[in-house]
Amino acid sequence: MKLMEVMEFKDHATLAKPKLMSLEQATLARAGDALEATHAAMAQQIARLTAELEAARLARREEHAERGRLLTRLASLLDALPGGVVIVDSAGKITESNPQAERLLGEPLEGEKWSAVEARGYYPDHTTLEIHGRRLSVEATHLGDNGETVVLLSDITRHHTAQDEASRKQRLVALGEMAARLAHQIRTPLSSTMLYLTLMESDLPKAQRQNICSDVRSHLQHMEALITSMLGFVKGQGKVTGHVSVEAALADAVQSCTANVENQKAVVTVDSFGPEAHLEGCHDDLVAAFSNLITNALDASTSEPSITISSRIRNNRLAMIQIADRGCGIPAAAVDRIFDPFFTTRAAGNGLGLAVVAGTITQHGGTIRAANRPGGGAEFTILLPITPVAEDQAEAV
Numbered sequence: 281m282k283l284m285e286v287m288e289f290k291d292h293a294t295l296a297k298p299k300l301m302s303l304e305q306a307t308l309a310r311a312g313d314a315l316e317a318t319h320a321a322m323a324q325q326i327a328r329l330t331a332e333l334e335a336a337r338l339a340r341r342e343e344h345a346e347r348g349r350l351l352t353r354l355a356s357l358l359d360a361l362p363g364g365v366v367i368v369d370s371a372g373k374i375t376e377s378n379p380q381a382e383r384l385l386g387e388p389l390e391g392e393k394w395s396a397v398e399a400r401g402y403y404p405d406h407t408t409l410e411i412h413g414r415r416l417s418v419e420a421t422h423l424g425d426n427g428e429t430v431v432l433l434s435d436i437t438r439h440h441t442a443q444d445e446a447s448r449k450q451r452l453v454a455l456g457e458m459a460a461r462l463a464h465q466i467r468t469p470l471s472s473t474m475l476y477l478t479l480m481e482s483d484l485p486k487a488q489r490q491n492i493c494s495d496v497r498s499h500l501q502h503m504e505a506l507i508t509s510m511l512g513f514v515k516g517q518g519k520v521t522g523h524v525s526v527e528a529a530l531a532d533a534v535q536s537c538t539a540n541v542e543n544q545k546a547v548v549t550v551d552s553f554g555p556e557a558h559l560e561g562c563h564d565d566l567v568a569a570f571s572n573l574i575t576n577a578l579d580a581s582t583s584e585p586s587i588t589i590s591s592r593i594r595n596n597r598l599a600m601i602q603i604a605d606r607g608c609g610i611p612a613a614a615v616d617r618i619f620d621p622f623f624t625t626r627a628a629g630n631g632l633g634l635a636v637v638a639g640t641i642t643q644h645g646g647t648i649r650a651a652n653r654p655g656g657g658a659e660f661t662i663l664l665p666i667t668p669v670a671e672d673q674a675e676a677v
Contacts, residue, residue: 557666573660
C-alpha cells in the first residue's frame with residue numbers, strides 16, 4: 281500500500297515538473313522583457329541627456345566665442361578712440377590704458393599711481409590738465425561698487441589755441457575801437473586847449489589869463505580821465521561808474537566847448553525842466569558824448585550859431601535831453617545812417633563821432649535819434665533811464 285502511494289506521488293511530481301519549469305521560464309521571460317524595456321528607456325534617456333549636454337556645450341562654446349569677439353571688438357574700439365581711456369583701481373593704480381592715453385600722458389602708465397601721472401603736469405582749472413605741451417580735458421567716472429574709476433582724456437589743445445586766438449582778436453578789435461573812441465573824444469578838449477593857448481599868446485588881462493589857465497587845466501584833466509579809462513579797459517578793470525547828475529554832465533560838456541563857443545560867437549541856451557535827473561553811469565563818457573553833439577552843432581552852423589540844450593524827466597523814469605541847432609540840418613538820405621561807424625557827410629569827417637555818441641548812450645541803457653527841425657537845423661534827442669524821483673516832482677507827459 282505504501283509502495284503504491286510512493287509510486288503514485290513520484291508520478292505526480294514527474295508530471296508537475298514540466299509545468300514548474302514552464303512557469304519559471306515565463307517569469308524569466310517577462311523579467312527579461314522588462315529589463316530590456318528599462319535598458320532601452322535608459323539608453324534613450326542617456327542619448328537625450330547626451331544630446332542636451334552637447335547642445336549646452338556648443339552653446340557655451342558659442343557664448344565664449346561671442347564674448348571673445350565682443351572683448352576683441354571692445355579692445356579695438358578702445359584702441360581706435362581719439363581720446364585717452366585710463367582705468368584706475370581702488371588703490372589709485374592704473375590697471376588699463378589705451379594707446380591714445382599713453383600718447384597723451386607718456387609712458388609708463390599701467391602699474392603707475394594716477395596721482396604720479398597727474399604730477400607730470402598741472403591743472404590750470406579743475407577739469408583741464410596741462411602736460412607735455414598739451415591741454416587735456418579730464419573727466420573721471422566711478423564704476424559701480426568695485427572701487428574702479430575710468431578717466432577719459434580729450435586733447436583740447438587746438439580748441440584752446442583757437443579760443444585764445446579768437447579772444448586775442450576780440451581784444452585787439454576792442455582796443456582799436458577804444459583807441460578810435462579816445463582819439464575822437466580827446467579831439468574836442470584838445471582843440472579847445474589849442475585855441476586857449478593861441479589866445480594866451482596875445483596881451484590879455486591877468487584875470488582873463490587866469491580863467492584861460494583854469495579852463496586849460498580842466499580840459500587836460502578831462503583828457504587824462506579819458507586816457508585812464510581806456511587803460512583801465514585794456515587791463516580788464518572796466519569803466520569807473522557811479523551816480524551821475526545829468527545836469528552836471530551837461531554843464532561840464534558846455535564848459536569843455538567854451539573856447540569854440542566864444543571863438544564862433546555862438547549862443548548856447550540851457551533849459552532844465554523839473555527836478556534834476558540822476559543815473560548810474562560814467563560821468564566822463566557822458567560829458568564826451570554831449571560835447572561831441574555840441575561841437576557838431578557848432579560845425580554845422582555858418583555864422584553866430586544858436587544852440588539850445590534842454591532836459592526834462594519823462595514818466596518818472598527817463599531823462600530826455602535835446603540838443604538843437606539852426607545850422608544846415610541833416611541830408612534826408614543820411615538821417616537813417618547818421619550813427620553808422622565811418623559814415624560821414626563832411627569831407628573832413630571820419631564818421632566816428634556820432635557812432636561813438638550812440639555807443640555811449642547805448643552802454644548807459646538809452647537811445648538816441650536825429651531829426652531835422654521844421655525851422656531849419658538838426659535836433660538830437662536822447663533818452664536815458666534814471667533813478668526814479670518822487671512822483672509829485674515828476675513832470676506829467
